[in-house]
Amino acid sequence: MGLAVALSALVLAQGRYQIGQPLSEEEVRRWNVRPSVLATGAGLPPGEGTVDQGAQVYAAQCAACHGGSGEGGAFNRLVAEPFPVTKETNPRDFAIGNYWPYPTTLFDYIRRAMPFATPGILSDDEVYAVVAYLLYQNGIIDGSQPMNAATLPEVEMPARALLQLDPTTQKKFPWITLP
């Protein structure tokens, strides 16, 4: 009894239960197969891709669902015409050019979850390329530069100007600012 109490006091020193396996940074890297890319660009990998390369990736991997040039098909429209989004824009027309506020989200999401039925098959270069193609199709970049870890976070998205923090959230968490 006395030993058990002493033992639990020891285990709970510093308020910890001593449960769980410590991992090395290398082990964490191996588990982290689809690393997050933050709006700051943190997490973007080496590599790059151009609009022309992206057009080929898009045609092979994306067009079947999203239309020949991003106009939408069985699945979401990716290239936007109506800008800015107003309270009268049909949600069907929400797309990258008028609704997506951060360029890094494109890389994060495409690498993470696309193509829909076979996620994870694109190389980092292919992801950069298809991101370049989609930004170009939306009239956001002119295609003169490849997209990479340096250029992508610098791209200015039109929809960012419309994005605001929810007031209820702002009240509860006054320290939050949108990137």
Add this chain to the structure above:
Amino acid sequence: MNRRKLLRLLSQGLALGSFAKLSSATGQAPSPRSFSEKSFESMKTLGAPLREYGERSEFEKEVVRYISPNLRTRHSGADFTPLEKLEGVITPSSLHFERHHGGVPSVDPAEYRLVIHGLVERPLMFTLQDLKRFPSVTRTYFIECAGNGQNGYRNPPDPTLTATRSRGLMSNSSWTGVPLAILLKEAGVKAGARWLIPEGQDAAAYTRSLPLEKALEDVLVAYAQNGEALRPEQGYPVRLVVPGWEGSIQVKWLRRIEVADAPVMSKDETSEYTDVMADGTIRAFTWVMDPESIITYPSGQQAISRGFHEIRGLAWSGHGRIRRVEVSLDGGNSWKQASLEGPLEPLAAVRFKYNWVWDGKPTTIMSRATDEAGNTQPTPEEFFARWGRNNRYHYNAIQAWHVGADGKVLNGDKALPGALAPSRLGAAGRGGCGGEA
């Protein structure tokens, strides 16, 4: 029919009076004012034997989730809890609404690992057994998709709406798990950490951003639902439960939590689950679910007869407890207080009731909830003064049901002036999470 059985029938008919005879002889279900000898059959033979895992009655098979026939795929989308076919407040696990982005993964609990890393002193990996060793918490919380109520954006309103299709993207369960705060303390959060980025083990590797403060307050790393392991479609073996916040942040099949100094701004917190307001701005991080209520009986597509009815419904709020629910029996002209069936738990659904004698005249009934923070459900007009008509999320306006002279119940919401053409804003224009795209 043999002679002996005929004789038996006839003798019983004489004994019971003439009203039992007709239905027995024809083999059809008796009228509600009668009964048949078929009711006695189960008393003459043995019933079903013991079985290891129970199933509901064979006569309840029509109580199922509603899956829209118009979905683009059944691997990304939502289906609805059949609210008007359920009682009490706990949603049976099999009928909890579904919303996923890349199908339901099959995760082997023996292979399952949760890794916490990033701005921590000790990156840690937990097995499922590890998680179950920690002190546990069991609480009842609702989970509601931000797209719940999306049919309210339709104008003119769909007359065939049911309570299921109006608000069935809300379910209420008893969740058991380890407080995320305990796991974070185990890993040791470093100074400068403000955000968590949880990730799912599904084909979408679904991620969101969650403020560290909320995690320390009440977030659960849950492994049980209504007393047994989570259902696969609710995140088996482990999910986040983020009480009171939109369902889409409550990451299922949880495999990794990155502790960070900034939010990720993932697809599902930027191009989905953001809200277009009436002034044209778009709101991010609209996490807390505002108060809602819905009358489940009598509700759309049901039929009632003259006389006594207990009006029943559900209410919930992401701001805390429900303080009161009022019902109107005259289209919103006057309101009466409904009774709330306790215990009144915070951030959980509550059942409300009101005794009503319907006089047979057409009328419109509705309910509105007020939570302990003082928020009250708006009318559709009040709601659209603030929110865009083309928004897809967070619709929480009052739902009306119209009871016709024939007792048939239909959607009682009124068409709003200044509406966009329905062809432009029909269900087909909606995002996936509403479940009817």
